[in-house]
Amino acid sequence: MNKFQDNTFVTSLFKSIPILVLFISVFNEFDANYFQIEYLSFNFSYILIFFCTLKNIDHFGYGLIFCAGIINDVVTGLPLGISSLSFMLICVATSYFRSITLRPTLIRDWMFFLITISLVNSIKFMILSYIFGSLINYKYLLVNNFTTFLLFFFFSFIFNFYFEKFFGKSDV
Amino acid sequence: MSVGSRDDFVIAIRSAFLKKGTKQKFSLLSLIILSIIIIILSNYNFKIINYIKSGVNEFIYRGSYVISAPEKISERLSNQIKDHLEIYSETTNNEKELNELRSRDLSLSILEFENRKLKEQLDDYLVSNKLIFAKIIIDNNSPYLRSFIINKGSKDGIKMGMVVLDQNYLVGKVIEVNYATSRVLMLSDINSNVPITISPGNLQAIATGNGQYYANINYLKKSHFKKINSDSIAYTSGTAGVLKSGIPVGKIITIEKEDSQQMMIEFFSDFTQLQYVSVTSFDSINQSELENESKKTDSNTNGLSENLTQIQPNDKLNILLKEKEINEEIRKKIELENNELKDQISEIQKTLFKNEKILDDQKKIIQSFKIDQEELEFLKLNLEFGLKCQKKQKLFSNKGFEVGTPEYKKCVLNRGIATNE
Known part of the structure; x- marks a missing residue:
């Protein structure tokens, strides 16, 4: 049950937290992608975008995700538009998955997340490699992909807890 | 795949791409x-x-x-x-080092001067145009581009290719200039190539960033690697003409790999701890400017520099020993002065103590004088208003106070007006 059903402003604020978190994560130079620890790097933005677009959360618009992608590119120094395209491809995947799934389960979402990020990362790094001539560290790429996949399960619990605690259901 | 399921797939894909939904x-x-x-x-x-x-x-x-x-x-x-x-432990070490360095300082200044003269002869004397100090506003450790953003841009005179230094150590160069910000490519980036000289041995090579914290040594024959040891230091060679020669880049370290050893350059500057940097570019000055500058320094040092280039090593040693003697004399004089000053301070402290005592006595006298004055005032008023305040021996009259009580004193001081208190 929605805890703030009487207060539309607070409801709106709590619903906006995921998009704010996304913007903070892309604006902030502290990036989970580039931890200094070997075998610990993950793409938090992918997890958040996949989860929120799959659950069709309010205030988590495609336009804002697109802007977040542009900001991410500028901050990380990637060619402009690359992250936006990756984020949009994740949105396409979640939109498709939402329309073909009748009874969603966490395990199914998790497996589909692996396929999605693998595909999106492949497209992203193909563009970086073939068009922009960047060198690709395959070991880093695989570790990042796999860690992101593993951590999705953990973050799903946190996000589900957040939405169920404050709004009584996971898709608001 | 049947036609129905293919249609479903197409519909789902189309809906994913085109359907906006209500949200x-x-x-x-x-x-x-x-x-x-x-x-x-x-x-x-x-x-x-x-x-x-x-x-x-x-x-x-x-x-x-x-x-x-x-x-x-x-x-x-x-x-x-x-x-x-860390400061405490460092301070003790620094004190030891300072003593050693002080003794080396003199000989170093002579060497520096010689070095400068030699460079003048080689016409390799570059001067920095203008030093622009900048703050690092974004430092993203992206593995694709080892770079950071500084808060100075074209409006501050930053140009592409300018050299970025952390104190005296090379950090990188400017690769992108905006109006108020610029991007600096660090030496650790894989696209960074810097011509270096490895000393001792005067070996020429190229330092290429490895995308991590070190730089690889490229374009150096395998046979030369034997000459490099753990004491070797990499400086910029100034070969390309962009950088001044002799800017310290890093020291040579050996990294143990699975089945081999690899020599790499560990940068002097810790790129993870950078906060402020200086940006500059180097231009060669012409001979006339150089001569003018040389004349100025010559006049400032009273011809000492000219003499130093001409004198022999033994003479230099003698000069150093004489300087040491002079320093020793100065030290003794300062010690004497210190002792005298200490004596003076103790004398002053003694006088101060005495004066404080006198001051206390005087304060006491003033206090007693004040009390006496109050008493006199009371006696004067008592003569005039004493009767008004005294207790009357009348029946049914309760007015007045007993003589000597504080209420009586108060009444007298109030000129015979009794208060309710």
């Missing part, structure tokens, strides 16, 4: 097309696109700086605490 304002297809257009346009070097890109960069860098502020503050705080703890 979305943009269709995914339009945003994907927009992303592709941005990727293509950002690849071209049009003036308008560059302006827009620069504007966007400017805005986002500022935003990123603001949002990263709490993290930076906490990081700075933890660093400060760490530094504070």
